[in-house]
Each structure stands twice: as C-alpha cells, then as structure tokens.
Amino acid sequence: MSELQKAIELRYGGKYDQAKEILLKLTQAEPENATALYQCACVHDNLGLEREAVPFYTAALQKDLTTEERKGALLGLGSTYRTIGDYEKAKATLEEGLDLYPVAQEFHVFYSMVLHNLGEHSKAMEILLKKIVELSDEPGIEHYKRAILFYSDKIDQIW
Incomplete structure (x- = not known):
C-alpha cells in the first residue's frame, strides 16, 4: 500500500493527526501530487484547521484532479x-x-x-x-x- 493510500485510509478512519503527518510529508516531497494536496486540505478541515487547509485546496485545484x-x-x-x-x-x-x-x-x-x-x-x-x-x-x-x-x-x- 502506498503512503498516500495509507494516509487516505487513516483519514477515513478518523485518525486525522496520523494522516496529516503523512500527507504533509507527501506534499513536501511531491508538490505536484494533486491527490495528496487535496487530501491534505481535507485532513486539515477535519482537524478544524480551516485556515491551514486553504493553500492546499487552492494548490490542488490548480492541478489535474x-x-x-x-x-x-x-x-x-x-x-x-x-x-x-x-x-x-x-x-x-x-x-x-x-x-x-x-x-x-x-x-x-x-x-x-x-x-x-x-x-x-x-x-x-x-x-x-x-x-x-x-x-x-x-x-x-x-x-x-x-x-x-x-x-x-x-x-x-x-x-
């Protein structure tokens, strides 16, 4: 299972902090990965970190989702x-x-x-x-x- 898939499963499982940690690393390593950016935005929203979610959403929307x-x-x-x-x-x-x-x-x-x-x-x-x-x-x-x-x-x- 890829790190991205693992993070998505953690997010869907309500383990937002763990998912966030993986997704932040992924978005730093792969800044063009639209799915990772989108998932990172979502997990920030899940954690009530709306302001921090915005740049991830906007970056994801500029990519091929x-x-x-x-x-x-x-x-x-x-x-x-x-x-x-x-x-x-x-x-x-x-x-x-x-x-x-x-x-x-x-x-x-x-x-x-x-x-x-x-x-x-x-x-x-x-x-x-x-x-x-x-x-x-x-x-x-x-x-x-x-x-x-x-x-x-x-x-x-x-x-």
Whole structure:
C-alpha cells in the first residue's frame, strides 16, 4: 500500500493527526501530487484547521484532479472560505462548483449558507425550500409541495 493510500485510509478512519503527518510529508516531497494536496486540505478541515487547509485546496485545484476530487475540493474550499468569514470568495467558489456540477445537491445547500451569511436571506431560503421539495419523499412535504414552491420566492411577502 502506498503512503498516500495509507494516509487516505487513516483519514477515513478518523485518525486525522496520523494522516496529516503523512500527507504533509507527501506534499513536501511531491508538490505536484494533486491527490495528496487535496487530501491534505481535507485532513486539515477535519482537524478544524480551516485556515491551514486553504493553500492546499487552492494548490490542488490548480492541478489535474479527478472529477470527484475537483468537486470535493471546490466544495471544501467554498465551505472553508465561508467558515473563516471570507464570504465573497466562498460565494465565487461555490458558484464555480454549481456551474461545473449543477446536479451535485450539496453545492446548493452550502451556497444557501453563504447567501445567508451575505444577508441574502430570501434567496437562501428559496434555494433550501426548493431543495427540500425536490429531494424529499416525506408525505407531508409532498402534500404541501405546491404551496412550498409557491412561497419559496415570496418568503418576505405579506398578503
């Protein structure tokens, strides 16, 4: 098993500190290794080291990532920017993800969070309400689907 694979398994197993140690060595030895950079960003996020994750995400995104890795890196970077209060960068990053992966529902949810942070509460609610209707098979939601969709972009309207 390669060191990279070992680090990934440690990360998925919740052994973040051990994974981080291996990944930092790998990114220093192989600075062009996109997967190692991406995994290093993720493990920093897992450890609550969001600010330290940013340069690894940005470096990974400049490399040749797989589709799934690129999707994860854009979501991770957008979410990380949001958590450190860099809302404009978060919005731009998540919009890039939405453009590239429009059916990846997670981008819509994280995008609504950053819209909320930017004070765009009505738009954030609209996105979430539409996603709830779209993704839910709960009978009560299904029963009120038309009403939820109707009000989704009129959340602040008084009748």
